[in-house]
Amino acid sequence: MKGLIRTRGRYFALLFAACLATFALMCAVFIENGRSLLWQNDSLSLYYPLFVYEGQWLRDVFGSIGQPDFAVPLYSLDIGYGADILATAGGCFNDPLNLISAFCPPEYAEYLFEALIFVRFFLAAAAFSLYCFGHGRGQGPTLCGSLAYVLCGYVVMWGVMRHPNFINLAILLPLILWGTDKVFERKSPALLMVSMGLLFFFSVYFSYMTLIALFIYCLIKYFLVPRKRSLRDFAALLGRFVLYLGTAALLAGLFLVPIVLVLTSMGRVGLTREIPLLETLNFYWQLGSNLVGGSFNKRGMFLGIVPVLGVIAFLIGRRQLGRSWAPWALGFGLCFVGALLPPVGSAMNGFGYATDRWLLVLGFCAAYMLVLVVPQLRRFGRRQWAVFTLVGALLAVWTGAYAFDVLSKQAAMACVLLVAIAIVFVLVPRRVSVAAMSAVVAVCLAGSSAGLVVIGSSKWGTSFASSFVPSGEAVELTRAFAVADEAALLDKDYRIDRAGAYGARNQTMVSGFKGFDFFSSYYNQKLDDSRYDLGVASHWTNYIYNGVDRRLALELLGGARYFVANDDDRDKVPYGYAPVADLGEMPIWDDDEEGGAKELRMSPVRLYESDVALPLAFTYDEAVPESTYRSLPLVERQELLTRVCVLADERVARNEDEVLRMATVEQEADIVKEKGLVVRNGAIEVAKRGARLRIAVEGVSDAENYVVFENLVFNPLGPAGQRALAEETGVKIEPKKTDRGPEWWTDLKWAPDRSAPLQIKAGDRERSLKIANSRNAGYGGKVDWAVNMGYSEKPVKSFTIKFGKPGVYTFDKMYVASQPVAAIEENVKKLQDENAASVSFGTNRISVDVAAEKDGSDDERYVFLSVPYSPGWSATVDGQPAEILQANVGFMALAVDGAGHDVQLTYVTPGLVAGAWCSVAGIALFAGILLVRKKMRKRA
Structure with missing residues (x-):
């Protein structure tokens, strides 16, 4: 046993060194260019802020233990409009590795965050090694397979380079499969229950994918691995798996139940989507290059040159591999075919959009097939090597042809490496031992896969390293507001908004300010509904909020007393906000909707303030039903919110005779000029990128102007349609730089666009x-938009719309809405003057003191809170339970009479208590299963 431990210890030390060297090589371009491993999009704006916030949260929790008012914070008004902490941080707070953030000051969090990426990378390799050792595989082949596993596209391109916590699935998958094998062998189910329980705890999303893969794995193992099969045996095995997996789910109940409740409430889950039966021809054309690393357009498809050659050798070496050949060949084949079909990717994603994130399973199969085939290469005959050479040559031709077609240096280098390594495979096996061959394979594997990542991240590839944050600057980007001395003077009971994406998203959460900035996969659907009903165009998704589109009405109603803007964005400051302080220079990173990289720059930033902004709790004297609200056009709805509270229809009767007179002016748009497009039959047919449409209106003075689209849908236009439309409109379509070969060939490779940017201009x-x-x-199903063009003292009579993609843009209505700011200010000042509520905030608590009506009336009024509606909130009025009403579509209100009242709201994460009891039951069931097994073994 001691010898085995020493041997395993040396192996894992070698594995660690190999992983460290490979990881360092992959990051060479990042290091050379002074870039961190924080991707501008998700890592900087989501995972890193949550990592820093978790450290602060843990320190606060443990620091307050023993205090009379001790409570675990479950809700924060510093996250977006206010959000559940555990739900927002799903996939981060419930990542055990992130607990170490409690011991790291924010100034060094970036470096710890990066170190944990490597820790996960190594742990995934170690977990795969354990799987191999559990099946009696040798150390040399296991090392090769472990490196192949962690260098597959899922781990590198989805995990290391974009979503570090995704690597947790790669850590747990080998343990889950090993635990499954133990159940088949009637051994302890503890490993399966614990590993699957950790996955349930970490991610519902990946648990769903894994359960599907596990089901197929079990079927293949049951029917293709020798076993005494019978209906009774199958039923018994099925029952055990249901019991063990159910126990695993119960163990994770503390996080699983709340996350499932949030997930099932989100509107983007279950949306009807267009899922084609087949991918585009271009996908299949670049498939060979994607597999070996000549391109990373489909991240999950990347296996690497050595694993692909290993799979080829595995399929050829059927005789040498014996019974182990069929299960893995079938498993790989099913994964590979599934990767070619979008409906499979959609099904693996909960029948949402098609994704290749589930292709970690493909990478696992390829890696284990490499483990199995390396020891058998010495036994290959000439005929097998001839077939191997032929298939390798065809793959090289395919990859080379693609490289020539698109003039890709990365694909060309992949082709060269493919030929070189194939030659090594053919020439070396007959002359060296298995250990030496394993070393050669490992070196070729690490060098080629990591090397192609280096090429891809450099200017020789797609230069994706430039889309990562400069090293050492993450902390400044997430604390942009906090660097200014004037920030300490802010009244933190009000919100702060910003004109652009300065620094990173979610920085109010890190800096401790209330705002509207939000980014998380788990969002409040009621809040998203309220934004969609108003056509807020600050961002196109359901789960990212870039403020409230700088709309005066929404800023004031939402309690945004402060506004931050740099000098370039002064025209985006809402009407009535006056400059009060220079905040110095802040890092500015303009939001790039197409996901491209933009260099950081420092820019002078100013703080603006409005004295009209309402507090986060105020009183309405009147209410109207939602049906009245929805009968109004998009922009008029926000004007209505400045006058009355909107409640569900059953809460307040609609007065059919009531006529709502709004100051907002809806102006029909006259089309005065078209360039590169045609407007007809309720559609704008755009022939080429950059086509323009100019519309004219009468204009309204002293108003915010909105360009409004109702039911705007983008449909891509194929090459033939573009050419016909270009001929009709008299414009010339310039070919793309990547378009090579005859027209019919570029037409065949055409892929439909999935989004389109629009630029709208009015004056400057x-x-x-x-x-x-x-x-x-x-x-997310959004088709109604009202784009705020800002305030103008003079009437704005002309608007130009520039279309970023060719296609057919269908719409029901397109018009301009002008909202006089005087009417908005008058309405809000009236609410401010008549407000009888004062608010204070505590841990999971909001306290509102409502003064009695000055005239002594006893009429019903509504205490409105600019906090998203959630079933987690409960309320009392003067100590008695009170109903929380869903108000203004996505917020909360309580009905009170004219007397003075003490209103208390408390918050508990929905499902947290039930989830905790599930975990208790899971622990008891887990212990019971192990005890029963122990007693049964003693009896046996």
């Missing part, structure tokens, strides 16, 4: 809007 003001169709991964 320009705004942008991105719309997505149902093929887009971020599609």
Whole structure:
């Protein structure tokens, strides 16, 4: 036993060194260019802020233990409009590795965050090694397979380079499968229950995918691995798996139940999407290159040159591999075919958009097939090597042809490496031992896969390293507001908004300010409904909020007393906000809707303030039903909110005779000029990128102006349609730089666009809007938009719309709405003057003191809270339970009479208590299963 431990210890030390060297090589371009491993999009704006916040949260919790008012914070008004902490941080707070953030000051969190990426990378390799050792595989082949596993596209391109916590699945998958094998062998189910329980605890999303893969794994193992099969045996085995997996789910109940409740409430889950039966021809054309690393367009498809050659050798070496050949060949084949079909990717994603994130299973199969085939290469005959050479040559031709077609240096280098390594495979096996061959394979594997990542991240590839945050600057980007001395003077009971994406998203959460900034996969659907009903165009997704589109009415109603803007964005400051302080220079990173990289720059930033902004709790004297609210056009709805509270229809009767007189003016748009497009039959047919449409209106003075689209849908236009439309409109379509070969060939490779950017200009003001169709991964069903062009003292009579993609843009209505700011200010000042509520905030608590009506009336009024509606809130009025009403679509209100009242609201994460009891039951069931097994073994 001691010898085995020493041997395993040396192996894992070698594995650690190999992983460290490979990881360092992959990061060479990042190090050379001074870039961190924090991707600008999700890592900087989601995972890193949550990592820093978790450290602060843990320190606060443990620091307050023993205090009379001790409570675990479950809700924060510093996250977006206010959000559940555990739900927002799903996948981060419930990642055990992130607990170490409690011991790290924010100034060094970036470096610890990066170190944990490597820790996960190594742990995934170690877990795969344990799986192999559990099946009696040798150390040399296991090392090769472990490196192949962690260098597959899922781990590297989805995990290391974009979503570090995704690697947790790669850590747990080998343990889950090993635990499954133990159940088949009637051994202890503890490993399966614990590993699957950890996955349930970490991610519902990946648990769903894994359960499907596990089901198929079990079927293959049951029917293709020798075993005494019978209906009784199958039923007994099925029953055990149901029991063990159910126990695993119960163990994770503390997080699983709340996350499931949030997930099932989100509107983007279950949306009807356009899922084609087959991918585009271009997908299949670049497939060979994607597999070996000549391109990373489909991240999960990347296996690497050595694993692909290993799979080829595995399929050829059927005789040498014996019974182990069929199960793994079938498993790999099913995964590979599934990867070619979008409906499979959609099914693995909960029948949402098609994704390749589930292809970790493909990488696992390829890696284990490499483990199995390396020892057998010495036994290959000439005929087998001839077949191997032929298949390898065909793959090289395929990859080379693609490289020539698109002029890709990365694909060309992949082709060269493919030929070189194939030659090594053919020439070396007959002359060296298995250990030496394993070393050669490992070196080729690490060098080629990591090397191609280096090429891909450099200017020789797609330069994706430039889309990562400069090293050492993450903390400044997430604390941009906090660096200014004037920030300490802010009244933190009000919100702060910003004109652009300064620094990173979610920085109010890290800095401790209330705002509207939000980014998380788990969002409040009621809040999203309220934004959609108003056509807020600050961002095109359901789960990212870039403020409230700088709308005066929404800023004031939402309690945004403060506003931050740099000098370039002064035209985006809402009417009535006056400059009060220079905040110095802040890091500015303009939001790029297409996901491209933009360099950081420092820019002077100013703080603006409004004395009209309402507090986060105030009183309405009147209410109207939602049906009245929804009968109004988009922009008029927000004007209505400045006058009355909107409640569900059953809470307040609609007065059919009531006529709502609004100051907002809806102006029909006259089309005065078209360039590169045609407007007809309720559609704008765009022939080429950059086509423009100019519309004219009468204009309204002293108003905020909105360009409004109702039911705007983007449909891509194929090459033939573009050419016909270009001929009709008299414009010339310039070919893309990547278009090579005859026209018919480029037509065949055409892939439909999934989104389109629009730029809208009025005078010297320009705004942008991105719309997505149902093929887009971020599609959330949004088709109504009101783009705020800002305040203008003089009437704005002309607007130009520039279309970023060719296609057909269908719509029901397109018009301009002008909202006089005087009417908004008058309405809000009236609410301010008549407000009888004062609010204070505590841990999971909001306290509102409501003064009695000055005239002594006893009429019903509504205490409105600018906090998203959630079933987690409960309320009392003067100590008695009170109903919380859903108000203004996504917020909360309580009905009170004219007397003075003490209103208390408390919050508990929905499902947290039930989830905790599930975990208790799971622990008891887990212990019971192990005890029963122990007693049964003693009897046996």
